[in-house]
Amino acid sequence: MIVALGADLxxxxxxERLFARHGERALRRLFHEEEAAYALARQNPFPSLAARLAAxxxxxxxxxxxxxxxxxxxxxxxxxxxxxxxxxxxxxxxEAGLLxxxxxxxxxxxxxxxxxxxxxxxxx
Numbered sequence: 001m002i003v004a005l006g007a008d009l010x011x012x013x014x015x016e017r018l019f020a021r022h023g024e025r026a027l028r029r030l031f032h033e034e035e036a037a038y039a040l041a042r043q044n045p046f047p048s049l050a051a052r053l054a055a056x057x058x059x060x061x062x063x064x065x066x067x068x069x070x071x072x073x074x075x076x077x078x079x080x081x082x083x084x085x086x087x088x089x090x091x092x093x094x095e096a097g098l099l100x101x102x103x104x105x106x107x108x109x110x111x112x113x114x115x116x117x118x119x120x121x122x123x124x
Contacts, residue, residue, distance in 0.1 A: 004117040006061030008054040009110055015050040032073035050111035051104040058115040059083060059100060
């Protein structure tokens with residue numbers, strides 16, 4: 001059963017400007033090491049970073065409480081992006097029987113993330 005749906009759209013140029021101003025400090029503040037490593041391995045890291053910011057915001061729209069930027073992050077399982085959580089948040093999701101599904105997309109100017117929070121197995 002779908003419990004919540006969150007979506008967010010991030011302008012890639014906005015992320016480029018953020019990094020032009022704050023550089024490494026922004027990377028450490030906003031992204032988990034797994035996300036940073038994935039994005040920085042790309043020829044142009046900004047679309048991947050923008051998609052990951054969108055994923056964090058999309059999940060926040062599903063969650064009833066405020067979160068720190070690094071409480072939720074995007075990991076990869078093969079070619080599939082998945083949400084990963086800080087231990088305390090992961091336990092709360094598990095105790096509530098909630099699963100978060102994620103899809104990411106980006107094109108020339110924007111990155112998009114959609115999160116669906118489901119109760120139960122959420123398969124099929």
